[in-house]
Amino acid sequence: MPRSPLPFLPTTPETRASVLQGLLIATIVIGGLYFGREVLLPLAVAILLSFVLTPPLLLLRRIKVPRVLAVAVVVITAFAIIGGLGWLISREATKLAAELPSYRATLSEKIKSLRESTSESKVLEKAGDVLTDLQDQLNEPSPDTDAPQVGDAADRPDDQPIQVEIKEPDPKGLALYQSIAGTLLPPLVTAGIILLFVVFILLQREDLRDRLIRLFGASDLQRATSTMSDAATRLSRYFLSQVLINATYGVFIGLALWAIGMPSPIAWGILAMLMRFVPYVGSYIAAAFPALIAAAIDPGWTTVLMVVGLFVIGELTMGQVVEPMVYGRGTGVTPIAVIGSTIFWTWLWGPLGLIIATPITVCLAVLGRHVEGLGFFDVLLGDQPALTPEQSFYQRALIGDAAEATYQAELALRDQSLEAYLGGVALSGLKLAERDAARGALGANQMERIATTVNEMLENLADFEPRRWFDKLRHKPEKPADEEAEGLASLEAPAEEDADAEHVIPRDSLARGWHDDVPVLCIGGRSMLDEAAGAMLAAVLAKRGLGAEALPPDEISAGHITTLASTKAKAVCLSYLGLGSGPAHIRYLVRRLRRLLPQDTLILVAYWHEEEDAQAMKSLKETAQADAYATTLHEAVEVIINAATGEAPNGDTKAKTKPEPKDKKAPATAA
Secondary structure (H helix, E strand, O other): OOOOOOOOOOOOHHHHHHHHHHHHHHHHHHHHHHHOHHHHHHHHHHHHHHHHHHHHHHHHHHOOOOHHHHHHHHHHHHHHHHHHHHHHHHHHHHHHHHHHHHHHHHHHHHHHHHHHHOOOOOHHHHHHHHHHHHHHHHHOOOOOOOOOOOOOHHHOOOOOOOOOOOOOOOOOOHHHHHHHHHHHHHHHHHHHHHHHHHHHHHHOHHHHHHHHHHHHHHHHHHHHHHHHHHHHHHHHHHHHHHHHHHHHHHHHHHHHHHHOOOOOHHHHHHHHHHHOOOOOOHHHHHHHHHHHHHHHHOOOOHHHHHHHHHHHHHHHHHHHHHHHHHHOOOOOEOHHHHHHHHHHHHHHHOHHHHHHHHHHHHHHHHHHHHOHHHHHHHHHHEOOOOOOHHHHHHHHHHOOOHHHHHHHHHHHOOOOOHHHHHHHHHHHHHHHHHHHHHOOOOOHHHHHHHHHHHHHHHHHHOOOOOOOOOHHHHOOOOOOHHHOOOHHHHHOHHHHOOOOHHHOOOHHHOOOOOOOOOOEEEEEOOOHHHHHHHHHHHHHHHHOOOOEEEEOHHHHOOOOHHHHHHOOOOEEEEEEOOOOOOHHHHHHHHHHHHHHOOOOOEEEEEEOOOOOOHHHHHHHHHHOOOOEEEOOHHHHHHHHHHHHHOOOOOOOOOOOOOOOOOOOOOOOOOO
């Protein structure tokens, strides 16, 4: 197969062409977004404003207000608020600029005091002197420069040109109005385009929804409608809630700054509201400006600390208390996606892109969740795990990361038992490895690494006891009233016990011969992956109080199988993730084990495929002639425990005992 000239591209020509085509499309889309920003940016802002204004519009429509009048009321109110905020910012900024010269003396005194406080340490002074010397050297003209030296006219040579500086006069009359128009018209035109888009989007709301449904696919109305509904509801709720929360935050900051005597508190409140649209750091950036003014107006540091404290308290309250209550489970995107989209849209569309970055990201994530062709958006931006628990376990085992595999298992064991985790996640991950091995994508070294990782993880979990603080509240048994624990008494030590501890088999309930250290042998059928699955069964049995040992497939090879004749084990489990050469091999192996092992030894065949391969399991049961069969970890555990305690199988777990062969006579009983 030809090697790709770029190592990160697939080597298959078809997949390489697909990747290059995707990169080309992405480049064209990003270029179109950048060069078409004059039209696309107002359209995006208008769409987001439409999401914000849709709830009040529907409220007016619900009380029988005509559509045109309702749209006019909502749009006029919204733009009046936006215009009023802009006018307030302009007025407060002008007032603050006029007051700034009066703060110069206080700020100079603060800088002087800072210099005096660091006089004992000359580090800053020396660093400043070095920087000053470097600047002087850089500004010093070169001796051989052709630039004329400043001096008297008599010292200048006759052929030296005279430097001329051209100054344009200040604009007057019509030129002044043209200069003002050139400054004001672009934002006014953008605002007018946004207003026009908002009006028509709200007026044609249902028609636009139907067209988008047709665009996404009229053949699947359910999915298209679900997509539109989910996107509209999520964005409307998120952006409207964000506007209200940020407005509340701005009002709080403005009132608090007014209460402590800060100048222009309205401007700082509006700035705090706008900057809070920037995720994570916007509020703290907004705090820098009033903190600087506080340092200029107050000879001490009390006002500065109060300003910083107000911003920190307000942000923590909004971010940790109010937003979780309003948003619930969140916006559906990951924090890294929010940060990345903020940087991308700010670079692409400037300050307005900074504000609308998160809503756009939410919309793309929702579309990726419902539209098959845009599924990569859900993978890149969505807050759902990129890999299933089974895939994640397989990936960790494949790279030999036993520490991370153990950590994931410990997190899962806080909510479920070891048997449930190993049977539902770890064993399913080994099935993925078995499929890769069956198609030749997994080498012997990789299988050995997986088996080693699984064994190391099981060793780490052997003594792990997760803390489940609220188990006693979730699974509280019925008790008489006089026995009920009061207060926090129900959360004492018993709540920290392992969920498997109550299922430990008492030693006195075990049948004869099951008290030995290793009454159960779990042997891998064909490969090290089978051995790893057997090790999981052995770990669960050890948690239940039965000694078990996992053995490699070499123990049942032709040269070593005879060593099992001396074993004292009461049960032998043959572990298979795949049948390999078929049930005939297993039947031959069972026959050899039956001749070698004591008569009362249980032979269990565990084929870990549940209902995925029903025909193979049926054929296995018909030909293998084992004592019992299991397809899940729970079934295998129940079969062995029933044999160890002498109980009959119950529930869905049925050990299918085979009749004795016809040529084997029943032992004679004493008269």
